[in-house]
Amino acid sequence: SMTGAASARPVVFCFAGQGAQYFRMAADLYEQEPVFRDWMRIGDALLRDRFGYSLIAEIYGPDRRIGDPFDRLALSHPALFLVQYAAARAVMQRGLRPDLLLGVSLGEFVAMTVAGMMPFEEALLHVAGQPARFEASCPPGGMIAVLAPPALWHEMPVLARDSEIAGISAAGHFVLSAPAGALAPVEAELRARSVAFQRLPVGFAFHSRWIDPAAEACRAADAGLRLAAPFWPCWSSCLGRPLDPAAPPPDFAWRIVREPMDLRGCFTALEEQGVEGRGGVRYVDLSPSGTLAALARQNMAASSASQTLALLSPFGGNMKRLEEVTRN
DSSP: OOOHHHHHSOEEEEEOOTTOOOTTTTHHHHHHOHHHHHHHHHHHHHHHHHHSOOHHHHHHOTTOOTTSOOOOHHHHHHHHHHHHHHHHHHHHHTTOOOSEEEEOTHHHHHHHHHTTSSOHHHHHHHHHHHHHHHHHHOOOEEEEEEOSOTHHHHHOHHHHHHOEEEEEEETTEEEEEEEHHHHHHHHHHHHHTTOOEEEOSOSSOOSSGGGGGGHHHHHHHHTTOOOOOOSSOEEETTTTEEOOTTSOOTTHHHHHHHSOEEHHHHHHHHHHHHHHTSSOOEEEEOSTTOHHHHHHHHTSOTTOOOEEEEOOOTTOOHHHHHHHHHHO
């Protein structure tokens, strides 16, 4: 349980979207943490039953290497959902509860499910069914994380013409989406300007006009989703504020994948709330790659009393961090 100064800080569970995945993610938790393993197995059985594949075999198969590109959407989508959900349940089983949750893109579905707004089975199967809707109608594309101020996009004609800003994460970090044929020219332009960037392991240009062909199929599939009142507020990076389950925006599930991600706006607002309480907030990043903790830091003033904790890393040591995160 939380004691002393730490308890004054509201705990924010953070969940990431596409691009954060890699093979063998959280393998040590799967081997050593029963709660994590149980949820992975429950999800695996649901997916085997509905779609005929074993997600556990896909993520942790003996021939899987962390460095191999995990870019098959049909598998990475449910994998990201399940690993982050199971990680949250493992952390909560050890007594650390969120005061609010922050989801980014696909991570919004994880946040809503952990918060009790959607049943686990329904949410997992909904997320696992999404890839087929994009594959049926959308042109191939991709996403690029750019380590530069978003204003750069407006200054570079090739970018402004052939890509869209899919999200703004911090003052010096944004994400582009572009169709497949534009990715290499866009990257060449960034290189010519000596701008650091990273291609994400994603096969579609999410959060941009290039996924609009899937709108009708997505809206039809989303129509059955109903939201219950959450145990804790769920901040949406697509809205830049908490999602109101009593009056969700029309097409909220489609908007989560289509609208730009305003992560910077969420962190800024959360930091303002934390400053009012003077103790800051405690960001617990449950994404596989720990990038949300890093982005939270980029949005924090030097004087911020907030803390960032990342549970999972591609370099392992996750059991040790699980103990640390849940100890204080």
